[in-house]
Amino acid sequence: MTPPRLALVPGEPAGVGPELCVRLLQQPRDYDLIAYADPRSLRAAADALALPLTLLPPDRPSRAPGEVAVVEIPNPVLPAFGTPEPANAAAVIQALRDAAQACLDGRLDGIVTGPVHKAAINQGGIAYTGTTELLAEQAGCEVVMMLANAVVRVALATTHLPLRQVADAIRPEPLARTLRILDAALRRDFGLTRPAIAVLGLNPHAGEAGHLGREEIEVIEPLLERLRGEGLNLIGPLPADTAFLPAKLRGYDAVLAMYHDQGLPVLKYSGFEHAVNLTLGLPYPRVAVDHGTALDLAGRGLADPSSLIAAATACARIARTRRQTGATP
Structure with missing residues (x-):
């Protein structure tokens, strides 16, 4: 059985999401990750943590430490750590929607998501109550x-x-x-x-x-x-x-x-x-961190990646289970 292919969506670029992704990418893993993100945010997080990061084309997923394939979703503004930019709201939502569509189309097996900043998205002119609701609306379930x-x-x-x-x-x-x-x-x-x-x-x-x-x-x-x-x-x-x-x-x-x-x-x-x-209830597994953007910790190397690591592990396990049984919602 081929390894599960999972989308990795960092969430709010000014929060801890990008650096948690960089820390996750240093871990051994038996599944593929394709990041839906602005490469600049990931590189800025890697530089802040002094950790290696190699970004690859989306059709070349790698499980080597510090490497990840990327579908580029540019942010209009590269924000400072801890300071969300409402101008990036559409890009944050696009990353979620594009990753979800890849799962709905059968190109990917699940989504792992970092924390988003609801206030910044709404200030950016997008009515948003939560990623759970957004993905349900997109999938129609x-x-x-x-x-x-x-x-x-x-x-x-x-x-x-x-x-x-x-x-x-x-x-x-x-x-x-x-x-x-x-x-x-x-x-x-x-x-x-x-x-x-x-x-x-x-x-x-x-x-x-x-x-x-x-x-x-x-x-x-x-x-x-x-x-x-x-x-x-x-x-x-x-x-x-x-x-x-x-x-x-x-x-x-x-x-x-x-x-x-x-x-x-x-x-x-x-x-x-x-x-x-x-x-x-989604047609694909979606697992997220159980915490917020922690703006006060962003860029300082203090954020704990345990929840994101656990989310990716859980998503891969559920994707394997669904493959083995041919299960659908």
């Missing part, structure tokens, strides 16, 4: 965000919503789609034959029999019972304050949190450096 490390996998029923809007967003059909996508991805991408999914309640104590809210009784519990009839192995709804106890986590393959900050603080506390962000 429903997706689920899941973050994972060696301790726990946490998927999200809602993502970047104000807290006031979360309760209204917990509705039967969107929640059913999320659970079906999560179950299918755990089977397809992680090789689990009957994944156990812990589903958190929305309210404290999972509503405490209706005394602290009725979403569990009126929405979540009836839905879980219906999906169990389809063969999904669902546990809950569970109180979020005890669901993550180590003894309980050993009984789950993943946890579905109702909103962003219900589940992700626990995951990040349990292993932030090695956590990755997966977009489930």
Whole structure:
């Protein structure tokens, strides 16, 4: 089997993304990387780190340390470290879209992405809520965000919503789609034959029999019972304050949190450096770092590449699994 061919997209050129890519490229790897980036940003990062970097044409991928094939996506402005330029917004988005299109066309097997700067993209005149949403729109499919490390996998029923809007967003059909996508991805991408999914309640104590809210009784519990009839192995709804106890986590393959900050603080506390962000439901694997652009660290050689290394490793593993099984979303 030929090695997986993965797109590597650094993200915000003024942040730590380019230098994390340079550090990743120094590591031994059993997959090919093709960077979708401005070569100047990669070279500037390599110079700042005093690390070797050889840029090759896109049709000559190399796994040698310090070498990478590049599809050039020029930025109008070469930014200073730590200072995003809104003028580069279109190039940042183009790199993501072009890499994704290569996967949709079958030329590449997956995407590994660095952090982007949402404010700079929006200031550049592009309405942008997140890469997860952008890739889903481009592929024309429903997706689920899941973050994972060696301790726990946490998927999200809602993502970047104000807290006031979360309760209204917990509705039967969107929640059913999320659970079906999560179950299918755990089977397809992680090789689990009957994944156990812990589903958190929305309210404290999972509503405490209706005394602290009725979403569990009126929405979540009836839905879980219906999906169990389809063969999904669902546990809950569970109180979020005890669901993550180590003894309980050993009984789950993943946890579905109702909103962003219900589940992700626990995951990040349990292993932030090695956590990755997966977009489930796409026709190809996409794995990203689980951190932001860290503008204050950019160019200083202090950024930890562990999350990007873990993301590339995970993306290659999922790409191999999909190839072996011929699996599709």
